[in-house]
Amino acid sequence: MAMDRISNEAVLDEANTGNVRDYVALLKPRVMSLVVFTALVGMAVAPGHVNPVIGAAALLAIAVGAGAAGALNMWFDADIDRLMRRTAPRPIPAGRLAPGDALGFGLALAIGSVTFLGLVTNPLSAALLAFTIFFYVVIYTMWLKRSTPQNIVIGGAAGALPPVIGWAVVTNSVSIESLALFLIVFLWTPPHFWALSLYRSDDYARAGVPMLPVVSGAASTKLQILIYSVVLTVVAAVLPPALHFATPAYGIVAGLLGALFVYLAWTVYRMPASDTEMRPARRLFAYSMLYLFLLFAILLVEDGFGSIA
Amino acid sequence: MNATIEPGEGVRLTEAQLKRRRARSVAIALALFAFVAIFYVVTIAKIGGNIAMSGGGG
Numbered sequence: 001m002a003m004d005r006i007s008n009e010a011v012l013d014e015a016n017t018g019n020v021r022d023y024v025a026l027l028k029p030r031v032m033s034l035v036v037f038t039a040l041v042g043m044a045v046a047p048g049h050v051n052p053v054i055g056a057a058a059l060l061a062i063a064v065g066a067g068a069a070g071a072l073n074m075w076f077d078a079d080i081d082r083l084m085r086r087t088a089p090r091p092i093p094a095g096r097l098a099p100g101d102a103l104g105f106g107l108a109l110a111i112g113s114v115t116f117l118g119l120v121t122n123p124l125s126a127a128l129l130a131f132t133i134f135f136y137v138v139i140y141t142m143w144l145k146r147s148t149p150q151n152i153v154i155g156g157a158a159g160a161l162p163p164v165i166g167w168a169v170v171t172n173s174v175s176i177e178s179l180a181l182f183l184i185v186f187l188w189t190p191p192h193f194w195a196l197s198l199y200r201s202d203d204y205a206r207a208g209v210p211m212l213p214v215v216s217g218a219a220s221t222k223l224q225i226l227i228y229s230v231v232l233t234v235v236a237a238v239l240p241p242a243l244h245f246a247t248p249a250y251g252i253v254a255g256l257l258g259a260l261f262v263y264l265a266w267t268v269y270r271m272p273a274s275d276t277e278m279r280p281a282r283r284l285f286a287y288s289m290l291y292l293f294l295l296f297a298i299l300l301v302e303d304g305f306g307s308i309a
Numbered sequence: 310m311n312a313t314i315e316p317g318e319g320v321r322l323t324e325a326q327l328k329r330r331r332a333r334s335v336a337i338a339l340a341l342f343a344f345v346a347i348f349y350v351v352t353i354a355k356i357g358g359n360i361a362m363s364g365g366g367g
Contacts, residue, residue, distance in 0.1 A: 017322075017326050017329050017330060017333075018329065018333075019329045019332055019333070020332050020333060020336045023333075023336075051354050051355075053350055053351060053353075053354035054351065054354055054355070057347060057350075057351045060347070120351055120355075
């Protein structure tokens with residue numbers, strides 16, 4: 001690992017004083033937007049009330065915390081990011097930023113966002129944000145990602161925690177309802193990422209990352225995607241109405257959206273081994289993002305921003 | 310040991326690097342101002358809530 005760090009430094013040219021856009025890229029803005037949205041829904045559906053200013057400040061802290069985790073992930077993963085087409089243009093492997101700058105940036109934002117959230121809301125929310133960053137950076141990035149094909153299954157917990165944090169901002173507690181939101185994102189993560197890793201498996205193989213298609217093969221991955229899709233559909237459609245934080249109408253729409261998810265997973269499952277373009281996998285990956293967005297959007301609309309307005 | 314750096318010696322940044330440094334400085338300044346503003350607004354929101362809880366400021 002030490003050698004990798006040194007070689008990262010070695011590829012830096014004289015232009016390693018990155019611009020503002022490079023620092024923004026370190027925060028993984030697309031991941032951040034999903035985190036903010038799911039945390040917002042966690043806040044909105046929680047019982048009780050939070051001042052809109054406090055709510056907005058909490059969302060900002062959660063967003064910055066997620067960004068910090070992204071920056072620390074890019075700092076640690078620069079050696080393998082350089083080997084993969086999707087990640088090679090990132091600021092550190094591309095030589096636009098020094099690894100140490102990304103590390104300092106990420107640590108400062110991580111400490112700052114957790115402290116800020118604790119001051120503005122409550123210690124539980126701050127502790128959950130700190131745990132999320134720790135889990136993503138240490139448990140997922142440093143440990144699981146390079147050691148097990150179950151990396152994104154377990155690591156998905158980090159991405160599933162923001163609605164729990166949002167809920168804790170309002171209620172100062174972790175409840176079964178917020179854990180249901182956690183479970184939806186947790187079950188959504190594997191089929192979402194495995195669809196991507198199916199058509200990027202050569203990238204992961206080159207970088208030595210033991211993603212499921214690399215270790216177990218495409219056929220096994222397709223089956224796992226299908227199984228997770230069915231379980232996700234049932235959980236996402238049944239749990240929120242059963243726990244009374246969504247209406248039966250949500251359950252019906254979630255069931256229909258899930259049916260399309262399962263159908264697309266089925267087309268992936270039926271994809272012949274000779275298919276190198278893997279359009280069904282690309283379609284499932286794209287739809288999976290729309291699916292999660294729509295599920296949480298319905299919860300938000302049904303609740304009418306109840307806890308925040 | 311005479312390590313005095315004469316004027317014009319040391320690290321010289323290119324025009325592009327200077328431009329990027331200026332942009333970073335502006336971004337840091339804006340972020341700091343935003344941070345101060347957020348703390349101000351959040352403090353008002355929290356104090357306002359507490360005054361309301363205690364039945365008014367009188």
